[in-house]
Amino acid sequence: MALPGWLKHAFATDDGPLKPTPEQAALVERLAGEVVRRGLVTPALAFLEMSQPLNYVTSQMLTFFGPIISTFSDSRSPAQFAELLEHRGSIDYLCRTIERIAEEVRTKSSKS
Numbered sequence: 001m002a003l004p005g006w007l008k009h010a011f012a013t014d015d016g017p018l019k020p021t022p023e024q025a026a027l028v029e030r031l032a033g034e035v036v037r038r039g040l041v042t043p044a045l046a047f048l049e050m051s052q053p054l055n056y057v058t059s060q061m062l063t064f065f066g067p068i069i070s071t072f073s074d075s076r077s078p079a080q081f082a083e084l085l086e087h088r089g090s091i092d093y094l095c096r097t098i099e100r101i102a103e104e105v106r107t108k109s110s111k112s
Contacts, residue, residue: 018089024080031081032097041102045095052091059085 020028035044051058062069062082069078084090 018084018087018093020084020093021080023076024084027077027080028084028094028097029101032094032101035098036101036105041098044098048091048095048098055085055088055091059083 035041059082062078062085066078066082070076084093
């Protein structure tokens with residue numbers, strides 16, 4: 001019995017590779033740069049890996065607390081970050097960005 005086309009992927013959980021918007025990519029770059037600058041690469045990566053199954057819940061929490069958070073930061077940043085976290089590959093993207101920036105900083109400091 002063949003399933004209709006619209007039902008075939010009704011319960012698919014993979015939404016494909018993450019393609020962040022330019023604003024989201026800039027936000028992640030800024031966040032990763034701060035993590036590296038403060039020397040929190042290892043704790044941040046450990047926390048992100050442990051919280052990976054909860055990324056969607058975190059995005060919903062950011063959406064809920066967005067009005068409060070926006071009083072302390074850029075008003076659009078929490079919403080952009082929440083939209084990014086709704087995708088399955090977002091935590092991997094964050095981790096790769098932090099690792100890349102940490103490696104760039106290590107390379108710069110070893111050349112100096």
